[in-house]
Amino acid sequence: MKNHEIAYILYEIANMLEIKGENFFKIRAYRNAAHEIENLAIDIQKLVNQNALKEIDGVGEAISGKIYEILEKGTCRYYEELKAEVPRGLVDMLKIPGLGAKRIKVIYDNLKIASIEELEKAANSKQLQTLPGIGVKTEQSIIRGIQMIKGRAGRYLLSTALSIAQDMVTRLSSLPSVEKAQIAGSLRRKKEMVGDIDLLVVSNSHQQVTESFLKFPEIREVIAKGSTKTSVILELGIQVDLRVVKPESFSAALLHFTGSKEHNTKLRSLALRKGLRLNEYGIINLDDGEIIYPQSEKEIYKELGMPYIIPEIREDTGEVEAAMKDSLPNSVNLKDIKGDLHVHSNWSDGVSSIEEIALYAKKLGYEYIAITDHSKSLKIARGLDEEKLKRQLELIYELNKKIDGIKILSGIEVDILSNNLLDFNDDILEQLDVVVASIHTGFKQERDKITGRIIRACENPNVDIIAHPTGRLLGRRAPYDVDMELVLQACAQTNTILEINSSPDRLDINDKLARKAKALGLKMSINTDAHVAERLNDIKYGVWVARRGWLEKDDVINTLPFECLLKELNSK
DNA sequence: GCCGTTTTCGGCCCGACTGTTTTCAGTCG
Known part of the structure; x- marks a missing residue:
């Protein structure tokens, strides 16, 4: 039983308790424990063997x-008892945006509706609006919510969301009433996929900003519009939340809207223990009611007794404890x-010449x-x-003589064939500076088979x-069905480097x-897999993955200077 | 259900917005 499977059961218990209307804090206790276990660095079985389960935060x-x-x-x-008591369909309904446990219970108690299909029918035939606490608008929002999860809209590539957001920030910044505009939320934390775009704007006239924002032509629908917060859906389907704050609250607001929710929650409980209340406007001293407007996020962390934490790791996976x-x-x-150790030229399926690259x-x-190639x-x-x-090697030799200030390494992306072998013999491979091995065929093979192919490749010197x-x-x-635990072990045993592929639709490994x-002491290489020279710029996506993975410079081999890199590559 | 550098009992993060209400519950992030 893996950590995530246990976490799943605990999350499910929390969901069912929520629908039953159980004590809020009990529900949260199950969610907290699930979150901790999900992000545990080691196999939970190990803790069991040491009789140390209760050392996990939130597990009593x-x-x-x-x-x-x-x-x-x-x-x-x-x-099992909860599952017998709470219909599966009710838990599924929690995924519908705008519909929560309380209303799901009202609907079930009154109409015995226990699946999303029945719910949609009831909403369309206007049955829901007859229930207490539910009116026409809520019924409509439930219909919209169901359509949304059916359309699977809701997750966007970081690269896609980032370019949309940057464009909006540019236009917001140019508004006369706007002092500053900035990206926040999961986008600032650089998550590989994001569900929405959070934008933070500093202004003394929120009304003007909101009015101008709502005139942006790409807006399809306005979901919410208040005095400080506006939510819209763009034509592309992505949701944008705009928050307007006054200049003195910028740093507190940036921290708050960058999240994650779990990170914020932890910071606020910590603040409380120090007699402080932290919110999106500032820090309030609970003794005298005085409010502090911090000048930077760093100042807030300092106030809580810890150094600055970069946005990429604010997920409550141990960063607050580490900071303290x-x-x-x-x-x-x-x-x-x-440097970049995985690039394609026009010798295979790339566009740019080796010289251009x-x-x-x-x-x-x-x-x-x-x-x-x-x-x-x-x-x-x-x-x-x-x-x-062989001809490519000769060209690279010539180009290295011709071009100053950059070393071109010879290499290959050698296919790990379906039959376990590599696409070139060792006498060819050993002539190259860098050999990158990867799978492009046989994706549907069984777990053992695919895992075995990769491990075999690792074993090749x-x-x-x-x-x-x-x-x-x-x-x-x-992903194909591969046991990455075993691959990681094989890499550790054979001194093989794992790639963090920076292509925005791969980000592999994550x-x-x-x-x-x-944690296993492996080295990684952040590569772009670029097929045209300009895409070498994608390296930033891989660096963000590395930062989110808590990596330091020494964990990444292509931070090494040239001579050291060669030594590292030859050390296997 | 968990937890404790005040506490083994009594707390548990915080605020915005919407809709359905006559003062607030539900949902969200």
Whole structure:
């Protein structure tokens, strides 16, 4: 039983208790415990073996008992009893935006509606508006909510949301009544997919700002409009929340709207213990009622007794505790990156010539760049055969003599074939500076088979890096069925580097795996997999993944200067 | 249900907006 499976059961218990109308704090206790377990760095079974379950924050007598039971039997009695009592459909209904546990219960108690389908029918036939506390508008909002989850709209690539948000920030900033406009929310935390765009605006005249904002042509629908907060849906379907605050509240508001909710909650309970109330306007001293308007987020953290925490790790996965012990990671930065080790040229399916790529990399301030075109079996990408690769090596040799200020490394993205073998023999691979190995075929194979293919590749002494290890495409293709725990172990044993692929629709490995890999002492390489020179700029997405994964400069090999990098690559 | 550098009992983050209400509950982030 894995951590996330236990967390799931605890979340489900919380959901069912909520529908039953149980004590709010009891519900929260289950959610807290689930969140902690979900983000545990180690296998929960290990804690059980050490009899240390209760050392997990939020796990006490009752919940630890249930965890023991779940580990032993796969489930627990309390969970089964709740499932028998609360229809599954009611829990599903919690996913409908605008509809919560209280109203779900009213609907169920009065009309015995226990599925989203029945709910939609009842709403369309105007039955819901007859119930206490539900009127025409709520009924309409339930219909909209159901349509929204059916359309699966709601998650957007970071890159997509970021460009929309940046454009809006530019236009908001140019309004005369606006002092400052900034991106907040999960977008500022650089989550790989975001559900909405949070924008924070500093102004003394919120009404003017709101009026101008609502005239933006891409707005399809206004969901909420108050004196400080406006929510809209754009034509693209993405929701934008605009919050307007006065200048003195900017820093408190930025912290509040950057979140995450869990991070904020933890900070506020901490504040309370110090006799302070933290909200989006400032810090209030509960003794004398005096309000402090902090000048920066850093000042707020300082007030709470800890150093600044970067937005990327504000997820309540241990960052507050680490900050209080002054053991936060010294997070890797974009400027630490000295080269890119996975790039395609026009020799295979890329667009730019090797020279163009090298010059572009030089312009970015890189020390080195690796050319890693596809290997021969990947026909669709015009993969290189031995002969063509040999000619490419000669060209790279010539270009290195011709171009100053950047080193071009020879390389290949060698296919891990369906039959376990690599697409080139070792006598070819050992001639190259960088060998990146990856899977492009046989995605549907069974777990053991795919995992075995990757582990076999790790065991090859010529393979330096495993590229896009899980093969996922965000929002389009699930990862292939691979046991990443075993892959991480294999990398650790064979001194193989894992890639953090920076392509915005890959981000593979993700932040959580990166953090696990670091815990095992693995090295990672942040690469773009660019197919045109300009896309070398995508490296920032990979750096954000690394930062979210608590990585430091030393965890990332392409922060090394050229000579050290070569030594590292040759050390396997 | 959990927790304690005031506490083993009595707290538990905070505020905005909407809709259905005659003063507030539900939902959200």
